[in-house]
Amino acid sequence: MKGTLYCVGVGPGDPELLTLKALKIIRTCPVLAVPQSRTGVVTAQGILMKALDGCGITIDDKTVIAMDFPMTRDDQVLKGAHEKAARRLMDELDEGRDVCLITLGCPTVYATSIYVHRLIRQAGYATEIVPGVPSFCAVAAELQQPLCEKDEALIVIPGNHKHRRDLLALDGSKVIMKPSGKLGPIQDELRDLQLLDKTAMIERCGLPGETVYEKAAAAKDTGYFAVLLVK
Numbered sequence: 001m002k003g004t005l006y007c008v009g010v011g012p013g014d015p016e017l018l019t020l021k022a023l024k025i026i027r028t029c030p031v032l033a034v035p036q037s038r039t040g041v042v043t044a045q046g047i048l049m050k051a052l053d054g055c056g057i058t059i060d061d062k063t064v065i066a067m068d069f070p071m072t073r074d075d076q077v078l079k080g081a082h083e084k085a086a087r088r089l090m091d092e093l094d095e096g097r098d099v100c101l102i103t104l105g106c107p108t109v110y111a112t113s114i115y116v117h118r119l120i121r122q123a124g125y126a127t128e129i130v131p132g133v134p135s136f137c138a139v140a141a142e143l144q145q146p147l148c149e150k151d152e153a154l155i156v157i158p159g160n161h162k163h164r165r166d167l168l169a170l171d172g173s174k175v176i177m178k179p180s181g182k183l184g185p186i187q188d189e190l191r192d193l194q195l196l197d198k199t200a201m202i203e204r205c206g207l208p209g210e211t212v213y214e215k216a217a218a219a220k221d222t223g224y225f226a227v228l229l230v231k
Helices: 020-028 043-055 075-094 113-122 135-143 164-168 184-192
Strands: 004-009 031-036 063-068 099-103 126-130 154-158 173-177 199-203 211-213 226-230
Touching (some): 004 020, 004 113, 020 043, 020 126, 043 099, 063 075, 075 099, 113 126
Parallel strands (some): 031 063
Antiparallel strands (some): 199 226
């Protein structure tokens, strides 16, 4: 009998935000697959290890597989990495071992792991997604303000979306996720739309080095773990 793939979100950074279901799956799966960047920094695994330490759970008896998910926009490079990862995990599933693929935040929100999950599901294996706390929810909680109220819409915008300005001009609350590269163009758009003073930003929310900008006008150029909240 083949194993089951569990795609598990570990939340945005604070290890106490792992769900009970996520911990249960992690505890029972004999194989853990963790994303790894080119620099070897395994952020999701770091969050997981802190959480497990607090629960008295170790991974000494588990097989840990580092998955190479390169930070690039080259579709062919990404496709190759996803297929390689899927094949590696299917080898474990074919041996009857359940696999827990952990991911930062939630697997359903801009997560690389979902592409591997999709390939394995399409190949006919049993799969399950365990949601995690999305980064923009953690940011709103840190700022102690709601994302949306009553009939207010919530618009989630990838930082490099080609129609970003048009989406920012719509009514409702906006979240800008992962504004990689220069913040200046985003700040200029917000300023032109008279939204800059209504925008806050948190970088690396819940992680070491967290930086809170209650006014995004004061924010500096950032990396891949920042979220802007326009309210």
